[in-house]
Amino acid sequence: MLVYDLIYNNRSFYSNYVWVIKQPPKIIFGQNSVNEFKFPEKCLVITSKGTKSRGWLDYSGLTNQIIFDDVETNPSIETTQKIISKFQNSDFTHIIGIGGGSSMDVAKFCAFKMNKLKIMIPTTFGSGSEVTRISVLKVNGKKKSFHDDNLIADVAIVDSFFIQKSPDDIIKNSVIDAVAQCSEAYDSKNTNKYTKFLCQHAFELLEEGIINMNKEKIVIGSLISGLGFGNSSTTLGHALSYVFSNEGYSHGHALAFTTTAAHFFNNSIFYSRFKNLVKKLDFKPIFLKQDFGMASEIILKDKKHLNNNPIPIGKKNIIELLIKINHGKMFENEKDI
Secondary structure (H helix, E strand, O other): OOEEOOOOOOOOOOOOOEEOOOOOOEEEEOOOHHHHOOOOOOEEEEOOHHHHHOOHHHHHOOOOOEEEOOOOOOOEHHHHHHHHHHHOOOOOOEEEEEEOHHHHHHHHHHHHHHOOEEEEEEOOOOOOHHHOOEEEEEEOOEEEEEEOHHHOOOEEEEOOHHHHOOOHHHHHHHHHHHHHHHHHHHHOOOOOHHHHHHHHHHHHHHHHHHHHOOHHHHHHHHHHHHHHHOOOOOOHHHHHHHHHHOOOOOHHHHHHHHHHHHHHHHOOOOHHHHHHHHHHHOOOOOOOOOOHHHHHHHHHOOHHHHOOOOOOOOHHHHHHHHHHHHOOOOOOOHHHO
């Protein structure tokens, strides 16, 4: 029997294949769980100025560690190179990434390159980076996702304390990311029975969390979403989103519309429910300045996402979707989309 490392190949997952699930060996979650963890004595903490200013390093007991607090939104690979160069001769055993997906993606990538143990602590709940083998960085000004088992954290700590005082805009942009990830991954060619279960359960938790602003359900939903999509794949919605992010839109804001478009194109069971959540969160329309033809060429190169899309897509389809997104028509009568 062949071992398929989560490669679906358009075949029924009831066939005789063996699936491999990859996740951190230790996941700690629950309110105030950071306070229950004994951190190693010598760590490099990678984070952003926002995380530091909110007092979350104090809460986590990390202020006496080596700290790099200059991770930007949509970080570049140059940031990782700067960290590696600055701290390569420092005496520490672990790298701690604390913050949103940007901080954790940088921390995981640096730890991988520096051969250090990894502890990830999300303070926003949407990226799922604390439990995935993915790091997203800008290379030559364009977002690129790196996939490698060595990017998986050794310990993930998911503490709902951090969401309680998070600004509404951060919660909004983070949670739609989680909803996009689990619903795209459910439809992915790379899916299996286990990941479908996780993704559907994550969507239901996140949906209830958004509708009733139940923050605890958003936190656990984001974690489960990360475990689900991290072991399958996101698809067309993410492929479409990066050209918008490259023009300054936050990842979640872009996904609100690009995943809506993808779900319509893919005839996803989540299309109507996802669209209603985007409306509930009141995202403003997004507009792409770049030529649609050029943008479509960039999108078509994203094989990691498009190869797992349940329906083949070509340049003409992509341009049509970009036009509809740009004209603010994603929520008009479906016949017009």
